[in-house]
Amino acid sequence: MNSTVITFPGSNCDRDIDVALKKFGFKNKMIWHDDIELPKSDLVVLPGGFSYGDYLRCGSIASKSKIMKSVIDFAKSGGKVMGICNGFQILVETGLLPGVLLRNKYLEFVCKNVFVKINNKNNSYFKSFKKDILELHIAHNEGNYFCTKEQSKEIADNDQIALYYSDKDGKIDKDNNPNGSLKNIAGIFNKEKNILGMMPHPERMIDPALSGEDGSIFFKNLITDLK
């Protein structure tokens, strides 16, 4: 499995995701934002961080950088593209995913473990997942997902919601919403389910010595399901 991670100026989880992908068997390549051509990939990842310093709006300048033309073409032709945290914000800014990511409800950066419930397994990201609930880590200032009523209906109708924030038993409510996001949404797909954007960082949970190991399950599953 070949993966590609795009590094933008200000990306800071690019090394972490590189480590994670390689650990679980991907052949990963790092590509600079100024490059034009995307290497042959089974998966393209837009990493977390503060691309272009979050100037203008999170992800907006990165969405216009050179390499993104190729990424958008790749995604539109059915290629698998995953955006984590700032990567999710970039995907939203390109229009590949609907909605926006607003500032967290309490106007504070939040870094902690959360539980997320997988909503839709009928796709190549979660196909053979045995668990329904994962403990992952979030670290963001703008993770408050929002979209219009029409978009909300559309993503519900098309089963585009990938992950909800929940408690450890899968209960989805206000008490378990770390940033005020609409319906507790933590991640969404495009209509065709080849593009995934999510706020949680699975790459920070790939070792029992770290905060947890549910990230390992995520990547093990990912490499199996993408085959």
Added chain:
Amino acid sequence: MIVNQQIALDHGLKKDEYKKICVLLKRIPNITELGIFSAMWNEHCSYKSSRLHLKNLPTKGENVIQGPGENAGVIDIGDDDAIVFKIESHNHPSFIEPYQGAATGVGGIMRDIFTMGARPIANLNSLHFGSPEHKKTKNLLRGVVHGIGGYGNCMGVPTIAGQTSFDESYNGNILVNAMTLGLVKKNKIFYSKAAGLEKPVIYVGSKTGRDGIHGASMASSAFDDRIEEKKPTVQVGDPFTEKLLLEACLELMTGDSIIAIQDMGAAGLTSSSIEMASKGKLGIEINLNKVPCRESNMTPYEIMLSESQERMLIVLENGKEDLAKKIFDKWNLDFAVIGKTTNSKKIELYFNKEKVADIPVDTLVENSPMYDRKWEKTKLPKKIKINKKQFKDLKVTNILNKILSNHNVCSKERIWQQYDHTVMGDTIQKPGGDSGVVRVHGTNKAVAASVDSSAIYCWSHPLSGGKQIVCESWRNLISVGAKPIAITNCLNFGSPEKQENMGEFVECVQGLGEASKFLNFPVVSGNVSFYNQTKNIGIKPTPVIGGVGLIKNYKNMITMDLKQNGNVLFVVGKTEGHLDQSLFAREILNEKNGPPPEINLFNEKNNGETILKLIDKKLIKSAHDVSLGGIITAVCKMCIKGKKGVTLKKPNYLINQFEYLFGEDQGRYIIEIEIANIKNVTEILENNSVHFDELGIINENELIIDNKSKVTIDELSKSHTSWLTNYMSK
């Protein structure tokens, strides 16, 4: 403008200092030169009041690669790996403008670290605010925390530990101390010593603006009513540019282009160029027209004194300019050849083809003033006789809830949750433990770090207080299973011109030195911040210690959360019941006098080393040092973290219950042991002549103190977290 004595005084120089400048130059300086002198000779840059005393600190040790005098200290952690670390204050700017002050404090310290070739791998901070009820405190707290997060999070460096405390003595002068650790290969460390003649001097990073002019001078004087006017002296940070600067510098450092490199911190281009020249015993010639400027019509004076952030000065090998420029172009950063090294041993500045400054380097550095300030010794206060009859009306569980929710004991999770503490994927102990711990990427090693201060003890008796913080730092490292290696210090005090404050400084430093020498825990870097006062009111003396230790195999790391029902707790170290200056005496009995607990360095060392032996033999399941609030507070924290209870045992010697539970005797740890290992542990402790008492047994979910007093861990947990959450939400 012709310089005269009044202009010199307005620059913060003293009359005789101005006289000395004229004598050294054999003429009257021009305004640019005067600005340069004032920047180099202020307290912040010259250490003129502290140098005499700092030189007595132990700075050498088998693991020390670089002690004080460079951008940061460097220690050897084996296998060609080295850790570069330092702590620095940004107190004055943070009080004037909390967000930018704190943010640029974090940015500045990270630059000190990557200037030496090290990639920052962990940030820590020590924050001291005024009384929670003071009208400024909440906004300052919010602003500082946002600022630290805003900068550190964007840089992608985890903030792994810290401390936040409140005391009315900081009402008019908060403390913001930031510490960074970086990782570097031993043979790739970069220094600031220039070498070779006619080598190009390069400016990289952000453009120079008019921000922060005289920042270092502002940090060298007390506050008065006109504090708002000083806002323009606070620098404005841009973490995005710093992230690019970090990556660009590290990329250039993989090759052999750099001879010397120095970040432009306090006093900007002035101090960076002069330090490089001074260390290399060379001269530097700069054409100020070549300096990239953000604003038009900047004068030589402004260019030299600007403290615009995210800038570096580099002396390159000849012929490497193109290669270096290519790297900085890639990262969209300014790159300019602004001058060269010379053999004149002078700083020579040109602007519009005119020479605008011509100063021998040694007049600015070696000949800078040094003062032997008068100071007052602090007598050890008499022990107070606490009337134990008043204990009869006290209920232990009530006091406990009060202490756990005290603003200096309570959980600071609401703060550290705003800092990214897991980026880089190697944080194996998060904030909230005894030390933060990060793995050395790709190895089995881990580095532990902690920041500590005990202003109350230092205020009561500076000599004891100075010793105590070094010991506390040592204990915090040992409690996670790390071998303590070295420390950095940030010495926050009032005015050195007041004998009382100077005395506090001298004796704290003396105590600090004694302890670090005895524990073989040398000081490798640091920073002094004087004039922490508003009008005539100084802060409590607050030396902050940043300790660093090594865990050879990260899998042997210890945490404080209780692990298993039925396991036994020991308290290691003797409990005498010292209540003077304890949290219990101050908050519950309202008794503010008396001496701080005594420090016995021999026991401290022996107890700590024995704990490490036990950890090495895998005999300890959890550990926590005993500090503020005594044994019972330490036990509660272990219970809350592990979501388990403890049934306490009565001590097997005669001691008042309150003194036993709340006394703050030093050199103590609480350890969790499996029943099967009790004999083994007891033997090792006895063989090493370490005093210990059996403290209790772990149970499901209740703290049982005696027949009459018990409380659920849920209740304690609520007391521990609710204060700060409520405070910050309102």
